[in-house]
Amino acid sequence: MTSTVKNAEINPEILSFGEPVYARVCEHIRQDILSGKLEAGFRLKIHGLCQRYNVSQMPIREALQQLQGEGLIVIEPNRGAYVRRVDEHFIKNMYDIRGAIDALLARLGIPNLTDESLEKILEIQERYEEFAHAKDTNVFLTINKQFHHEFYMLADNPEALQIMERQWGLIDTLRAKYGFGPTRLIEIMSEHRELLEAYEHRNIALAERIARDHCEKAKIDLLQQIRDKKGFDKKEDRP
Amino acid sequence: MTSTVKNAEINPEILSFGEPVYARVCEHIRQDILSGKLEAGFRLKIHGLCQRYNVSQMPIREALQQLQGEGLIVIEPNRGAYVRRVDEHFIKNMYDIRGAIDALLARLGIPNLTDESLEKILEIQERYEEFAHAKDTNVFLTINKQFHHEFYMLADNPEALQIMERQWGLIDTLRAKYGFGPTRLIEIMSEHRELLEAYEHRNIALAERIARDHCEKAKIDLLQQIRDKKGFDKKEDRP
DNA sequence: CCATCTCATATTGTATACAATATATAAAAA
DNA sequence: TTTTTATATATTGTATACAATATGAGATGG
Numbered sequence: 001m002t003s004t005v006k007n008a009e010i011n012p013e014i015l016s017f018g019e020p021v022y023a024r025v026c027e028h029i030r031q032d033i034l035s036g037k038l039e040a041g042f043r044l045k046i047h048g049l050c051q052r053y054n055v056s057q058m059p060i061r062e063a064l065q066q067l068q069g070e071g072l073i074v075i076e077p078n079r080g081a082y083v084r085r086v087d088e089h090f091i092k093n094m095y096d097i098r099g100a101i102d103a104l105l106a107r108l109g110i111p112n113l114t115d116e117s118l119e120k121i122l123e124i125q126e127r128y129e130e131f132a133h134a135k136d137t138n139v140f141l142t143i144n145k146q147f148h149h150e151f152y153m154l155a156d157n158p159e160a161l162q163i164m165e166r167q168w169g170l171i172d173t174l175r176a177k178y179g180f181g182p183t184r185l186i187e188i189m190s191e192h193r194e195l196l197e198a199y200e201h202r203n204i205a206l207a208e209r210i211a212r213d214h215c216e217k218a219k220i221d222l223l224q225q226i227r228d229k230k231g232f233d234k235k236e237d238r239p
Numbered sequence: 240m241t242s243t244v245k246n247a248e249i250n251p252e253i254l255s256f257g258e259p260v261y262a263r264v265c266e267h268i269r270q271d272i273l274s275g276k277l278e279a280g281f282r283l284k285i286h287g288l289c290q291r292y293n294v295s296q297m298p299i300r301e302a303l304q305q306l307q308g309e310g311l312i313v314i315e316p317n318r319g320a321y322v323r324r325v326d327e328h329f330i331k332n333m334y335d336i337r338g339a340i341d342a343l344l345a346r347l348g349i350p351n352l353t354d355e356s357l358e359k360i361l362e363i364q365e366r367y368e369e370f371a372h373a374k375d376t377n378v379f380l381t382i383n384k385q386f387h388h389e390f391y392m393l394a395d396n397p398e399a400l401q402i403m404e405r406q407w408g409l410i411d412t413l414r415a416k417y418g419f420g421p422t423r424l425i426e427i428m429s430e431h432r433e434l435l436e437a438y439e440h441r442n443i444a445l446a447e448r449i450a451r452d453h454c455e456k457a458k459i460d461l462l463q464q465i466r467d468k469k470g471f472d473k474k475e476d477r478p
Numbered sequence: 479c480c481a482t483c484t485c486a487t488a489t490t491g492t493a494t495a496c497a498a499t500a501t502a503t504a505a506a507a508a
Numbered sequence: 509t510t511t512t513t514a515t516a517t518a519t520t521g522t523a524t525a526c527a528a529t530a531t532g533a534g535a536t537g538g
Contacts, residue, residue: 018529020316020491023302032265046520056493058297061521062304065261069308071401077259078499078520093398096343104339162310163402257499259521285490295523317490317529443486483536491528498521508511 021055026063027213028053033072033083034169036177042082044073070166086097086170088223095219101160102148102211106195107155110204121150123194132189137179141172151199161168171222178225187217260294263301267292272311272322275416283312283320310406325409327462333410334458338353340399341387341450345434348393349443357439360389364431369427376418380411386431389437410461417464426456 029049032038051098064081067073075081128143150160180188191214198207268288270279271286279372288299303320306312367382391400430453437446 018317022491023316045518047518056521058300058492058494061297061301062491065301065304066308069305069310071308079260080500090398093396096347096396097399097516099341099403100339101336104335108335157332157335159329160336163336163406167398167402200454228421284488286488296490297522297524301521302526319489319530479538481536481538484531484534486531488531489529493526494524496510496521496523499519501516501518503516504514506511506513508509 005078013216016150020059021053022059022062022066025055025059025118026066027064029067030070030072031110033067034173036173038083040083040085040170042083044080052221074172084225088165088226091171091174091223092219094167094217095222096183098164098168099212099215101164102151102215105152105155105157105160106199106211107145107204108157109151110199110202110207112154112156113199116132116185117150117154118196121147124150125196128192129189132185135185137176139181141176141224145172151195174226175222178222178229180223181221184218184221188214191217253386259298260292261298261301261305264292264294264298265305266431268302268306271317272306273412276411277322279322279324279409279468281322283322285320297312305384312408323409325413327465330410330413330462331407331458331464333406334454334461337403337407338451338454339388340403341454343448344391344394344396344399345438345446345450346443348390348395349438349446351393351395351440352438352441356389356393357435360438361385361437363389364428368428371424371469376415379419379424380414383427390434413465414461415467417461420460423457423460427453430456 014028029038037043044064045174046057046060046064050057054059059178064075066072068075068081071084073083075083128140128147131139131143173230190209194213195210198210219238264373268277268283278284283303285299287305290295303314307314307320310323312320312322313324324353363382363386366456367379370378370382377407382409430449434446434449437449
């Protein structure tokens with residue numbers, strides 16, 4: 001082999017696996033956005049990302065294009081890329097959509113409900129209640145995701161799951177940042193219990209209503225948290 | 240300026256505007272997929288696209304990444320890109336999702352309903368009925384889109400609109416290919432009339448139900464059309 | 479005849495050079 | 509002082525060379 005290695009050392013963490021660099025970089029940036037390390041509105045300069053990941057521009061550019069397709073960032077041609085900015089409208093709209101989707105998934109899922117899945121959900125719920133007093137937002141978000149994931153699985157509609165997950169990450173990011181209202185954690189617990197009961201009784205109409213209300217209340221709570229803590233919608237880099 | 244032009248002529252249709260090439264190529268491929276020119280499963284080889292658009296690989300690759308983010312194509316690392324394959328499950332799932340979203344938009348939109356918007360919708364509906372006997376699927380799809388677009392606007396939830404439009408294009412492509420069932424066009428007309436009436440009376444619950452049923456019937460019709468005309472799910476290029 | 483290996487070819491992936499565009503700074507004119 | 513213009517710098521966009529990987533055909537061994 002007559003390979004002419006003329007490039008300097010490459011970040012082994014990025015190159016490591018057989019996966020292409022652009023895929024790895026894409027995943028990395030996505031996580032940085034969803035974890036809140038890269039805040040909404042943050043300007044993503046290609047050169048900066050090149051240094052950060054120690055690779056050339058092209059894999060970076062490809063990663064950014066994919067993230068734009070996913071809606072996590074916005075690329076203005078010849079001007080640059082920014083982490084998508086979210087406003088109260090976006091939050092309201094996403095919760096409304098989620099309410100509709102969750103209701104749908106209840107309708108689709110209840111006919112497929114088995115005793116095993118019911119038990120599994122109950123188990124998650126109990127773990128949830130265990131941590132209810134801990135007040136650790138991230139632990140909550142994780143268990144919460146597991147809880148709803150079980151319902152989603154029952155419905156057997158991966159497209160709905162994918163559509164929601166694609167953008168819902170941004171909402172979870174906000175929730176991690178602003179937390180829950182003082183009484184919200186207790187309310188969530190009982191709302192989940194109610195939902196579980198509706199499933200147990202195979203009461204589709206009731207489950208739909210509870211799922212929608214659940215989202216509605218979560219929406220109100222998050223918006224309230226944001227208004228309380230303020231600091232929202234500051235530090236602009238570019239409109 | 241000491242520019243050293245060493246590249247051959249560039250396709251002026253692609254380069255023309257101030258828009259970057261990758262954006263133009265992206266739009267072009269997207270249209271080719273949605274219009275059915277590039278069928279589901281079609282292998283998108285970079286070199287082939289380079290020749291087709293007479294540009295180098297990089298803009299092509301960036302365009303493909305974005306389309307993958309949008310979900311229109313699938314890129315298997317180191318193996319290639321394919322137009323997303325759709326199966327009956329996908330169709331069923333998308334119609335279910337659309338039913339839920341349309342119901343939501345009815346609920347959100349009715350409170351915002353004005354006489355002007357009502358009149359505009361009625362106008363579209365009349366144009367619809369005018370063309371009902373023409374049996375031109377594409378004309379139908381266009382007018383149909385206008386009809387529903389008005390309802391979507393009332394709801395003031397651009398995220399829902401965007402989420403739907405992103406993937407719904409693939410369904411319209413199938414509809415354009417397989418057409419409507421013999422009695423379906425008449426049914427659509429009356430279903431739209433019913434929906435319009437429910438809006439007129441500001442009957443949210445009724446409008447929700449009609450919107451969902453409308454999607455349910457459309458789903459059944461499309462699946463039937465596909466089964467009838469066969470030829471579906473053939474000509475594979477790669478799993 | 480079948481399985482496996484080798485090697486040529488095709489295709490995708492990455493780095494780099496350079497071009498095009500936007501942004502910022504400073505000088506000139508009003 | 510304000511506005512405009514010129515110029516330099518920074519940043520994005522494109523083409524090309526080359527590297528890495530996958531694919532397929534023929535050879536080799538069982």
